Amino acid sequence: MTILKGALGAFILAGTVAAGAMADPVDDTLTINAEMTLVTRTAAPDHVSDVLDEVMSGWLFRGTETRAMQADDFDNPGMIFVEQAEDVWNTADGSEGKSCADCHGASSDMAEVRPTFPKWNDAAEKVFTMEMQINDCRENRMGAEKWKYTGGDMVNMTALLASVSRGLPVNVAIDGPAQSTWEEGKELYYTRTGQLELSCANCHEDSYGKMIRADHLSQGQINGFPTYRLKNTKLNSAHARFKGCVRDTRAETYNPGSPEFVALELYVASRGNGLSVEGPSVRN
């Protein structure tokens, strides 16, 4: 009987160790199309080094098949939407009869753009996200109708602009005129919301690597956005994801495009300074 007990105890112990190991981020390297290696883990930027040693892309927290899907543009379903946006990029729209390409040239010339957004806009005197910049162009330069903040056209275009920046490190400015917005974002990040009284930090800073029911908690980095989610088979913007997270705390959420989410996006993006732009990434 004693022997049996011992065997049972050993079995339970082995089970616990295996489950614990599974929850850790994988040790893997993301190489796109077998030619471009992306930075998926790096030393934390100074402003978060008191709470994190290392910042890690959500890619490291996903399963083998999902990771492989992102490593090849043919297999990455998000690239279909990138191609659709490329057509839109080259198509004139609005009263001015201009396309994106007429001012900006080829989409691939825009590689330096995505890594620095959200970014202070002097004329508007506020922090602009990619989406706000795109709509500003559409409204004021093209004379075209604004796109819905999380609509298909918009998220496709942000995917195109992210795809041409893949491999470059996220590098948003947190000082200068953007500083007050960044601080608002930080405040929101650490504010508990909803009936569950959870802040972003409770899951993504204190508990990343653990399982939240059947899902593997990441650091909540947004370097991979917009992201193709297998669960809804479309591209998802960062603000749509924020909304989903806040909703899951059982709170009334802010709206995508609201000043609160713009501030939060700046802050969360800054936590990933140094990670490669990955969009459109693939997640579950």
Add this chain to the structure above:
Amino acid sequence: MAKGVKPRVKVPKKAAAGDTITIKTLISHKMESGQRKDDDGNVIPRSIINRFTCDFNGENVVDVTLEPAISTNPYLEFEAKVPEAGEFKFTWYDDDGSVYEESKKIAIE
């Protein structure tokens, strides 16, 4: 007529003679099944890719019949033996009569 249809193919640029290679194909297509109804209760007419073929130097590799239950953007992956250098020709047949074609050359190393 189906909109935004765009075929994509991935074939290795070269292979050793007699090698078996993996070919990946995807065509963006909404694949409307013909079993759904719109807000007014009218049946949305069926509009799918109903046949896909791949030929190598005139010889058939695969000939696939696709049915209405296949999802948007049908992805087909298959293997082919490459005895010599040549060209793969891919053809998708749409319900509306459209035919989409794509071809890829492969060299022998």
